[in-house]
Amino acid sequence: MSGSLNTGVAVAGREGMADRPPGIRVHDFLEVDTGLSPGEAIAEAERCLQCKKPSCVKGCPVEIDIPAFIARIAEGDFAGAARVIKENNLLPAICGRVCPQEIQCEGQCILGGKESPVRIGALERFVADYERKEGISLPKKAEPTGKRVAVVGSGPAGLTAAAELARCGHTVLLYESLHEPGGVLMYGIPEFRLPKEVVLAEIDQLKSLGVRILKNHLVGTSVSVSELLSFDAVFLGTGAGLPYFMGIPGENLNGVYSANEFLTRVNLMHADRFPDFDTPVRRAGRVVVVGGGNVAMDAARVARRLGARVTLVYRRRREDLPARVAEVARAEEEGVDFVFCANPVRILGDQCVTGVECERMEMCGLDPSGRPEPVPMKDSRFVIDADMCIQAIGQGPNPLLVRMLPGIECGRKGNVIVDAEGRTSIPKVFAAGDVATGAATVILAMGGAKRAARAMDRMLRER
């Protein structure tokens, strides 16, 4: 993604959004984007040129037949539109909200060159929300095959794989270590961006497909590895939930959180409603969030909603922020201050955080990933007063189960090595999502999981 907030990219990501006013939404956790009305959806759908060779579909990791579903909307056939989407994606209410459409389908839309691209994401969400209200129709399910499949982890990858495999007629057990299924959709992405009732409604579809969800089960201990390998096939969707810390002095002071911990306390455990709910979270006056991705934006915006002044510190420039442009803009609207080209070197305090000492960075050349390499500037240190510091600098693949699997091949960062169809080095064990790719997006996890599930289905049928 390139271009600053003032360029066309930013506008394209923001145009016509039905966001609730920042001054109001910053005091609650209700959804920010209120979505399209039926009339707006039809009007937007009518903008679609119905290209013969639609490039938007190429931009979609799960290859939804975008022109076809948009045509149904234009005709007012919303249920028909839902059926088209669900041939390729069982979780449209989630994808319509959290996919980075601006670099996927909408980024490819031919209209993007002249005016603004068709708002495919908003339309997908509209259709999914319509269907949820009207009653969800389940996709067809193949005859039972009698094959048993274990899906480990119920985040985006696991949900997708479980749905695909259940549709193919296999018996699917979905294991989740937490007390709610959904993975990062439940513990990571805040309510105001992805309401939990939306996630749970999509998970309910899986149950209707016959997927059995076993919560509180940590595979590797609650379920032994030999028990796991006794299934006809195994899908690993354990995600990237291992939080990285910067490794700077002061990191173990009270008031220093990983974004994972902070978000889990609020999103999953409802610490924002303490003491009505039992889980507490620190109520800070000034919060420093470190990082520039979507997780950093989420943490900053949650902290704002808990009443804090929030400063987000990012080591590169504004235009280098990996977060979605729309989410950056919303964070700014909600009063998050941004400090660019700066990086914490020390967290100050005795037992509790009192400040974050940073140094200025300048961009020198490109790093191996092709992004500008931030280099500290001499004598440039400054302190931001804060009583809380949230580190949102990334997560690694969950190592817990992977390190128990004998002979599984892993990359340098602990990610499971897979081929294009999700095969690991262990026969009949497949993997997709963040555990294979490292931390990425919801939709990429879904795309990978779908390819893996298809390959698993072929393998199960050949045997």
Place this chain on the structure above:
Amino acid sequence: MTLHFSRQGEDEIVGYRVTGARQLAERMHQIWIEAPHVARNARAGQFLVIRIDEKGERIPLTISAVEGDRVRVIFMAVGKTTYQLATLSPGDEIRDVAGPLGRPSEIGFFGHCIIVGGGAGIACCPIIARAARAAGNRVTGIIGARNAGFLILEDEMREACDELHVATDDGSKGHHGFAADVLRQVIAEKRPDRVWIIGPAIMMKVTSEVTRPFGIPTLVSLNPIMVDGTGMCGSCRVVVGGQTRFACVDGPEFDAHQVDFDTLMARQRTYIEEEKLALERFSEHRCRCGGEGGHG
């Protein structure tokens, strides 16, 4: 209040049944929970995470015994959640039980092992003692508490160990003084090959100083604040040998002589104000309701 995302047609498992509940000593309680997925695979030194109800917090508790599909946890009522847990009776349900979590104790043949338990930390001593003894070790137990009224599992430890010493701070039972004093005496007679020390952080800090000068391999089981218990949040990070480790997945047992206990104790106090508030609120509520429940 109902959760806005609660659903009908829940999963097969809606709760885990309490099959036994008993008060063991002053503020010390034990409950048995039917949790086959935990019981089937639990090993000495591991813990589980419970969430009592929909509004509950997730708290880690050491697995102190296993019988068939049931696991036992023993805890001291100190905060809202543990007080609430102490009100449960057989037949009640705990909404969530996850586990077993953490690395099991490393059990092998070492020769002579000493297991030192303090307060609620005694809870996980018998299971380790039995495992160590089954591996061929001679096992000496040392258990200590504030006074006789707080002491738990004396009989069980006597049975699990070849030899058992008891200490109380006030001398109301056994040796008058700390478990650390008894450990010093036992070591003076014959140097052990391995020592476990499990109890409150301050007790582990002080007691592990006894074995340090002799270079005796010593393990402590750390009890920092946790959320998920599976390595996802980093709330339980502890400093061991200058490195940040996650107690939930890298531990809970660590080399006692490498642990930064001061950081552990400081981090344990993170939510002290909130804990006080939650407990006050719970006590008031229970008074208003006539304080039903409670047994022992």
